Amino acid sequence: MIWDLRFWIINMNKNEFQKFVQYLKEKNKVIAPQHDVEGYLHLNELNEAKDLYLGIELPLDSWKWFILPPRQEMFAYKGLKIEEILPKLKDQIFLGVSILDMQALTLLNQIFEKDTYYQEIKKKTIVIGTSLVPEENFYKFFDKFEENKLEHLQFDIFLAVQKNDYIIYTGSEDGQRLLDDFGYKDYSHIEYAGPIREEGLDPQMVAIKDAMQNRHNQKIWDELDKRCMQCGKCTIACPVCFCFRMFDQSNFEPGTGSRNRCWDSCFYNEFTQVAGATPEAPKHRMINTTAQKIYFWYEHHFVRTPATFSLPGCVGCGRCSKTCPADIDIFTTIKEILKVKK
Ligand code: SF4
Ligand code: SF4
Structure with missing residues (x-):
């Protein structure tokens, strides 16, 4: 109010x-x-x-x-x-x-x-x-x-x-x-009225979410696969990327140490590595190719976060584009996503 x-x-x-x-x-x-x-x-x-x-x-x-x-x-x-x-x-x-x-x-x-x-x-x-x-x-x-x-x-x-x-x-x-x-x-x-707006998500965000969910265009991700070098800079720069991993730090004294968390990136191979390796697949991962990783990153921002929190999972700040060494520009990618598939 x-x-x-x-x-x-x-x-x-x-x-x-x-x-x-x-x-x-x-x-x-x-x-x-x-x-x-x-x-x-x-x-x-x-x-x-x-x-x-x-x-x-x-x-x-x-x-x-x-x-x-x-x-x-x-x-x-x-x-x-x-x-x-x-x-x-x-x-x-x-x-x-x-x-x-x-x-x-x-x-x-x-x-x-x-x-x-x-x-x-x-x-x-x-x-x-x-x-x-x-x-x-x-x-x-x-x-x-x-x-x-x-x-x-x-x-x-x-x-x-x-x-x-x-x-x-x-x-x-x-x-x-x-x-x-x-x-x-x-x-x-201004009295805080909770994070969710009565009118719902911004129409532009809804359009991107809709296109990601209903008009999957593999060409976009295959193109980005050729350029992205999986450095993870975009995840570090992004104000809403929050994934982390846990690790234990042991001390000299036996039986002592600490548990820690640190930022991680879905672009790194270890991030989606899971147990259950076989001799044929010694590094068993949920996500393998760069195309899959970059799609997963966009899907997280534009589909899963809005679905979970009813809030935009991207604020359009452009930091990911500014820091990307491969010049991958989120503004251009969004335009591609929004294009009607021919
Ligand atoms: S434009 Fe979106 S995805 Fe890119 S850094 Fe900003 S909030 Fe993150
Ligand atoms: S910053 Fe660019 S090259 Fe690095 S992981 Fe992100 S999209 Fe790929």
């Missing part, structure tokens, strides 16, 4: 915003997009308020690095004794999260809803989003900002970016407290 109080609310101007960033930085660890010396946009701890980039370009790395770390120790064992290891983390603020990435975080929040390790980090994380989206994205839903789009996203503070100032919204009590403590009162509050 949106409390419509905007008729008396004054937007935050750019000077006030600078002071707000300074205020955040003084008290917290702030992670924000910043250009490196070579001009690439990355997420890093913000040391100087002036280094914050707030624009339509998306950082190459996604926010999952800081909420679902690449490697996590889960518990230590000593003989039969097990001790849970929860992430030790100070409070952190994600500043300048594009609304596309807010949708990605909202999906991760659902997927890891019952995961103690993820939730422990989420509890200590404040999300400050913006209405800025890159020009090239096929998830057009967020191109035009309307405040009723916010009620299905999880965030603490949101900046609807205007030409000279920002309309400020809060999405949680933590967000309200932060602004109140700073001394800023001109915000509207």
